[in-house]
Amino acid sequence: MTFDTTLIISQLFNGLVWGIVLGLLAMGLTIIFGMMGVINFAHGALYLVGAYSAYTSIMACTQWMGAATGSFWIALVAAPIAVGLIGMxxxxxxxxxMYEREIIYQFLLTFGLTLVIQELVTIIxxxxxxxxxxxxxxxxxxxLGFMLYPKYRLFVLIxxxxxxxxxxxxxxxxRYGAIIRAGTEDRDMVNLLGINVRRVFTVVFSIGAAMAGLAGVLAGPIIGSIQPDLGNSVLLASFVVVVVGGLGSFTGAIAGAILVGLVKAVTSMLWAEASNAIVFALMAVVLVFMPQGLLGKR
Amino acid sequence: MLQVEAIHSYYGESYVVQGISMVLKEGEILTLLGRNGAGKTTTLRSIVGLKPPRRGKIVFMGREITRMKPFEVARLGIAMVPEERRIFSSLTVEENLKIGIQKGRVGRWTLESVQKLFPILRERRHHRGNQLSGGEQQILAIARALMGNPKFLILDEPSEGLAPLIIKLIAETIKSLSTEGMTILLVEQNVEMTLQIAHRHYVLDQGKIIYSDTNEGLKNNREIRDRYLSV
Structure with missing residues (x-):
C-alpha cells in the first residue's frame, strides 16, 4: 500500500472513532429526548464534567498509589457514575x-446549567x-497488517x-426497558399500571447523563488536553448527529454519528478549514431531502 | 369496597362532576350510564387519581385515596381500562402484558393464565400493539389490567366500536370475573349489554346522579331508558 492510501484509511479510522464517541453522546440525548421530551442543552457540560472528573480521579489515584497504572480504569467507571449522580x-x-411549564423553561434551565457548570469547572x-x-x-x-494504529483509539472503537x-x-x-419505551408513548397509562413514572424519568435522565460522562472520559486521551469550553463544540456536533440520524431514533443516532465522523475526517484531510461548515452543510442537505432524518420516524 | 362521597371535579374550567356519591360492594358489577358529556369518564379519572376531585372524598377498602397519585392507587389494587384502550403501540403484546405486572401483587393472573383465558394473546404475542384489531386491543387492555391482580376493575366503554361477537366475549369475561369476586365498575353506552350482566346501575346527567336502581328495576323502567339512555 502506498503512503497515501494508508493515510486515508487511518484518517477514516479516526473519523470512525470520533463518530462513535459522538454516537455515545447522541444516544444519551436521544434517550432523554425520546422518553422525557426534554432537549438537554446541558449534555455537553455533562461530557465536560465526565472528562474533568476522570482527570481528577486519575491524578488522585496516581498520587495515592504511586504509579498511574490502573488509574484510568478506575476513572472509566467512577466518572460516569459521578456524572450519572449529578444527572439524578x-x-x-x-x-x-419544568415539565408542567412551557418548553422554553427547559431550554433556559439546561442552557443555564451549561453556563454554571462550565464556570464551576473553571473555578475548580x-x-x-x-x-x-x-x-x-x-x-x-x-x-493491523496494513497500517499502524494507536492502541487506545482501537480500544475505543471496540x-x-x-x-x-x-x-x-x-x-x-x-421489562424496565419496555417501561421506558411505554413511557415515551403514554405516561398516564404507565402510571395507571402502578409504575412511578417520575422515578423512571430520574433514572432515564441519569443514564443519559452517565453516557455523556463516559463519552467525556473516553475522549480525554484522544483529544490529549482538556479545557472548560470542551463541551460546546461537542454539544453542537451531537445535535447535528441527532438531527441527521432522525430525532428520537437510536439506530439513527448511531448511523448519524458515524456519518458525521467520517465526513469530518475526510473533509479535514482535504480542506481542513471548511470541515465544520461541511458537516453543517451535510445536515442541511439531509433535512432538505429527508426532513425526518436518515432513520427517523415521520 | 369503594365509597365515593360527594365529589366535585372540573375539566379545565367546566364543572363536569357535580357532587357524585356512590357505593360499590365486593364482587358487584355496577354501571355508570348516561349520554356523552354526562361526567362518566371524569368520575372514573377522579377515582384513579388522574383528575383528583376539588371537593369530596374517595375511600377504597377503608383507606382514603382522594389525593393519591395514579400509581399509588393502582398499587392498592384498582385497575383501569381506559376508553381508548391505550395499548403501547411500539411494544409487543407480551411486553404490554409484562408492564402490567406489579411486584407487590401476585395472585391468580400471570402471563400464562391470561394467555389461557385469551388464546389470541399467545398467538399474537410477538405482534406489536399497532398490528392488532380493535377487538384484540380491547382484550389486551383488559388482560394487561388483570396482570396486576387488581381487586377492583374499572372499564370505560369496553364495547365501543367492536363487533357483536367480541362484545359477547367481553361481557362474558366481565361476568365471570365478578363471580370470582372481582368488583367491577363499568361505563357503557351499550345499555343492552349492561342489562345482561350488571347488578346495579347509576344514570348520570349533567354531572349528577339522577337515577339509581337494580338491574331488574332499570329493565322495567322504560321512561328512564328512553329519556336518558336512548341513542
Whole structure:
C-alpha cells in the first residue's frame, strides 16, 4: 500500500472513532429526548464534567498509589457514575419542576446549567488546558497488517459499540426497558399500571447523563488536553448527529454519528478549514431531502 | 369496597362532576350510564387519581385515596381500562402484558393464565400493539389490567366500536370475573349489554346522579331508558 492510501484509511479510522464517541453522546440525548421530551442543552457540560472528573480521579489515584497504572480504569467507571449522580440530582431538584411549564423553561434551565457548570469547572480546575494521559496499557500502536494504529483509539472503537449494545439490550430486552419505551408513548397509562413514572424519568435522565460522562472520559486521551469550553463544540456536533440520524431514533443516532465522523475526517484531510461548515452543510442537505432524518420516524 | 362521597371535579374550567356519591360492594358489577358529556369518564379519572376531585372524598377498602397519585392507587389494587384502550403501540403484546405486572401483587393472573383465558394473546404475542384489531386491543387492555391482580376493575366503554361477537366475549369475561369476586365498575353506552350482566346501575346527567336502581328495576323502567339512555 502506498503512503497515501494508508493515510486515508487511518484518517477514516479516526473519523470512525470520533463518530462513535459522538454516537455515545447522541444516544444519551436521544434517550432523554425520546422518553422525557426534554432537549438537554446541558449534555455537553455533562461530557465536560465526565472528562474533568476522570482527570481528577486519575491524578488522585496516581498520587495515592504511586504509579498511574490502573488509574484510568478506575476513572472509566467512577466518572460516569459521578456524572450519572449529578444527572439524578439535576432531574430530581430542577428539571422536574419544568415539565408542567412551557418548553422554553427547559431550554433556559439546561442552557443555564451549561453556563454554571462550565464556570464551576473553571473555578475548580482553572481555565488553562490540562493534559489528559493515555493509560499505560494502551500506549503505543498496534500493527493491523496494513497500517499502524494507536492502541487506545482501537480500544475505543471496540469498547464503545459494546456499551451501546448493552444500553440497547437494556432498552429492548428487559421489562424496565419496555417501561421506558411505554413511557415515551403514554405516561398516564404507565402510571395507571402502578409504575412511578417520575422515578423512571430520574433514572432515564441519569443514564443519559452517565453516557455523556463516559463519552467525556473516553475522549480525554484522544483529544490529549482538556479545557472548560470542551463541551460546546461537542454539544453542537451531537445535535447535528441527532438531527441527521432522525430525532428520537437510536439506530439513527448511531448511523448519524458515524456519518458525521467520517465526513469530518475526510473533509479535514482535504480542506481542513471548511470541515465544520461541511458537516453543517451535510445536515442541511439531509433535512432538505429527508426532513425526518436518515432513520427517523415521520 | 369503594365509597365515593360527594365529589366535585372540573375539566379545565367546566364543572363536569357535580357532587357524585356512590357505593360499590365486593364482587358487584355496577354501571355508570348516561349520554356523552354526562361526567362518566371524569368520575372514573377522579377515582384513579388522574383528575383528583376539588371537593369530596374517595375511600377504597377503608383507606382514603382522594389525593393519591395514579400509581399509588393502582398499587392498592384498582385497575383501569381506559376508553381508548391505550395499548403501547411500539411494544409487543407480551411486553404490554409484562408492564402490567406489579411486584407487590401476585395472585391468580400471570402471563400464562391470561394467555389461557385469551388464546389470541399467545398467538399474537410477538405482534406489536399497532398490528392488532380493535377487538384484540380491547382484550389486551383488559388482560394487561388483570396482570396486576387488581381487586377492583374499572372499564370505560369496553364495547365501543367492536363487533357483536367480541362484545359477547367481553361481557362474558366481565361476568365471570365478578363471580370470582372481582368488583367491577363499568361505563357503557351499550345499555343492552349492561342489562345482561350488571347488578346495579347509576344514570348520570349533567354531572349528577339522577337515577339509581337494580338491574331488574332499570329493565322495567322504560321512561328512564328512553329519556336518558336512548341513542
Amino acid at each position: 440530582v439535576v432531574e430530581f431538584f430542577l428539571l422536574r419542576r 480546575w482553572g481555565g488553562m488546558p490540562r493534559s489528559f494521559p493515555t493509560p499505560d496499557l494502551l500506549q503505543g500502536v498496534v500493527d 469498547l464503545t459499540p459494546l456499551i451501546m449494545l448493552a444500553v440497547w439490550l437494556l432498552l429492548v430486552k428487559t
